[in-house]
Amino acid sequence: NAGVTQTPKFRILKIGQSMTLQCTQDMNHNYMYWYRQDPGMGLKLIYYSVGAGITDKGEVPNGYNVSRSTTEDFPLRLELAAPSQTSVYFCASSKGQDQPQHFGDGTRLSIL
Amino acid sequence: AQSVSQHNHHVILSEAASLELGCNYSYGGTVNLFWYVQYPGQHLQLLLKYFSGDPLVKGIKGFEAEFIKSKFSFNLRKPSVQWSDTAEYFCAVNARAAGNKLTFGGGTRVLVKP
Numbered sequence: 001n002a003g004v005t006q007t008p009k010f011r012i013l014k015i016g017q018s019m020t021l022q023c024t025q026d027m028n029h030n031y032m033y034w035y036r037q038d039p040g041m042g043l044k045l046i047y048y049s050v051g052a053g054i055t056d057k058g059e060v061p062n063g064y065n066v067s068r069s070t071t072e073d074f075p076l077r078l079e080l081a082a083p084s085q086t087s088v089y090f091c092a093s094s095k096g097q098d099q100p101q102h103f104g105d106g107t108r109l110s111i112l
Numbered sequence: 113a114q115s116v117s118q119h120n121h122h123v124i125l126s127e128a129a130s131l132e133l134g135c136n137y138s139y140g141g142t143v144n145l146f147w148y149v150q151y152p153g154q155h156l157q158l159l160l161k162y163f164s165g166d167p168l169v170k171g172i173k174g175f176e177a178e179f180i181k182s183k184f185s186f187n188l189r190k191p192s193v194q195w196s197d198t199a200e201y202f203c204a205v206n207a208r209a210a211g212n213k214l215t216f217g218g219g220t221r222v223l224v225k226p
Contacts, residue, residue, distance in 0.1 A: 004155075033214075040121060042202060042216035043156075058213065090155065097212045098144045098163075103155040 002026050006091050006104035013081045013111045021076040021107050023091030031094045032074040033058075033101065034066065036087040043090065049074055050097070081111045116205050118217035126225050127195055133188040133220050135203030144206040145186040146214070147177055151199045159201070162186065173197070195226045 035043040045058030160171025
């Protein structure tokens with residue numbers, strides 16, 4: 001069972017560069033989420049989606065964009081990378097909004 | 113602001129010691145409560161959850177948690193820890209009052225000395 005798959009695992013960006021973090025799940029979950037994890041801060045919700053074609057902002061959406069063209073995929077885009085976006089990013093999915101979430105292995109992103 | 117608080121940022125114990133991690137939340141109304149664990153270099157995994165019913169819930173690997181509604185708490189316990197329990201533990205709350213979005217506590221790093 002693949003579950004939630006994130007790519008890449010590590011990336012270093014220069015300030016101002018753009019990139020897309022990929023996330024795909026094979027559990028046919030409607031709900032998908034993007035979080036960032038910073039030391040001592042827990043996980044903060046960036047964006048989430050309740051189904052294909054529907055996305056909404058979370059707690060810290062500034063500087064990020066998402067799309068959900070299929071049930072399986074939920075990419076996160078950074079348009080103009082800033083040092084404040086250095087973090088570990090986790091994608092997750094769930095069957096329902098109040099159901100346990102399944103997490104990917106994370107993407108460690110450094111912006112220099 | 114409504115939130116989820118974990119009282120201890122770091123806990124260090126010896127093997128066979130008992131562990132209790134505190135978690136308090138500030139949401140009223142209906143809540144679903146979770147504890148997730150993140151082993152070094154791995155992704156978050158569900159340890160246990162509470163939706164309704166018996167307020168004492170048992171999870172994997174000998175962990176349990178008690179929901180005390182009057183105290184807005186959901187503390188995690190394990191009677192005897194092992195070295196392999198070294199990890200970061202996150203409490204999370206899904207509250208209708210917060211639009212059913214999952215809110216995480218800041219995490220507690222637990223180090224079990226062999």
